[in-house]
Amino acid sequence: MSGMNRYHRQTLFAPIGQEGQAKLASKHVLMVGCGALGSSAAEMLTRAGVGELTLLDRDYVELTNLQRQHLFTEADVENKTPKAVAAASKLTAINSETKINPVVIDATADTMVNYVKQVDLIIDATDNFDTRFIINDLANKHQVPWIFGACVGSSGMTFSIIPGQTPCLDCLLKVTPVFGATCDAVGVIGPAVQMVVTHQTTEAIKILIEADQKIRTQLILFDLWHNHYQQIDVSRSKQENCKSCGNTPTYPTLSYNNRTKSEVLCGRETVQIRGQQYPLESLHTKLSRFGEVKANPFLVSVVIDTKRLVFFHDGRVFVHGTNSIEDAKKIYYQVVG
Structure with missing residues (x-):
């Protein structure tokens, strides 16, 4: 060229x-x-x-x-x-x-x-x-x-x-x-x-x-x-x-006080949580006890009951299957402790 x-x-x-x-x-x-x-x-x-x-x-x-x-x-x-x-x-x-x-x-x-x-x-x-x-x-x-x-x-x-x-x-x-x-x-x-x-x-x-x-x-x-x-x-x-x-x-x-830590993604029945960063490799092992894990170099996902959790390398998590931040946080903490 x-x-x-x-x-x-x-x-x-x-x-x-x-x-x-x-x-x-x-x-x-x-x-x-x-x-x-x-x-x-x-x-x-x-x-x-x-x-x-x-x-x-x-x-x-x-x-x-x-x-x-x-x-x-x-x-x-x-x-x-x-x-x-x-x-x-x-x-x-x-x-x-x-x-x-x-x-x-x-x-x-x-x-x-x-x-x-x-x-x-x-x-x-x-x-x-x-x-x-x-x-x-x-x-x-x-x-x-x-x-x-x-x-x-x-x-x-x-x-x-x-x-x-x-x-x-x-x-x-x-x-x-x-x-x-x-x-x-x-x-x-x-x-x-x-x-x-x-x-x-x-x-x-x-x-x-x-x-x-x-x-x-x-x-x-x-x-x-x-x-x-x-x-x-x-x-x-x-x-x-x-x-x-x-x-x-x-x-x-x-301003720090105006920043959202958790939010519902409009129209997608999904909640995003900004949490602690975990190495994707260790997450793969941790999540495997909850169900089948799928992964690529950028994210790891697992289906638990009716929810699908997708973990990103920067600490964000998508909880698919709910519009409730409370429910999303509950299952999130069940998984990560």
Whole structure:
């Protein structure tokens, strides 16, 4: 493979050109989430020639992901491959010139901070607003631009947040209605995902090649099924007293007291517990007395009665089969002592 030949059609596009392509190759993007939005956006940016891409995701591939989450296969489902690892394998095969860093961890204030400090841009590909608010505080604190994106059903929304210039997510959501449902509850169609990804990655390229005057300043809202599309000027929503981007920010989600230790994963009948780290090898032995154990280099799982417990190397545990944090903790402590 030779030089810029693979990007020939892209460099022919005058606003990018050879200079823009060189800038893309020098930039580092953090993708928070490798599901529907993240896998597609990661593929598009990898094909475009971004220099480095860090993929941060806490989950593994399941069968219901395949309808809309690019890069994953039935083999990934069978092997319970972490999404970040599965995506990295496919992306490296697509473009060996892009450095891909898969990270299998939960996106918290503690785990994300060092990655945020190293990148030029953050792309939100998460499925919950708790994580987005943490991204919002970290991005504003460390002056890193980020691109918000969400979709459910046939609808989607996206907005580019530039610290010090645009309203932040907290400002935005005080004046803008957001989805009251989730894709786990009402579903989502692939084209809605791709529409959000198209807007996010286009804005990402503008930011990365420093085409600042072309960055979209409006909030995008759409519903593909009902043929609705809106661009809303939200510039006046920026608040001087905002705790995340105002004159004297306190970054509330970065406070230890505001961090969630256990949470229900929306719509999945699953509870996540952040517990003590155990070597996966010793867990395999410990869990074998409860039932059949399945393992790969990234996780160990066991089925106990109607519950399935999945232990990750960073101390997180998914307890599938319940929406009760109390019940999940009870079986967790029965297993680990």
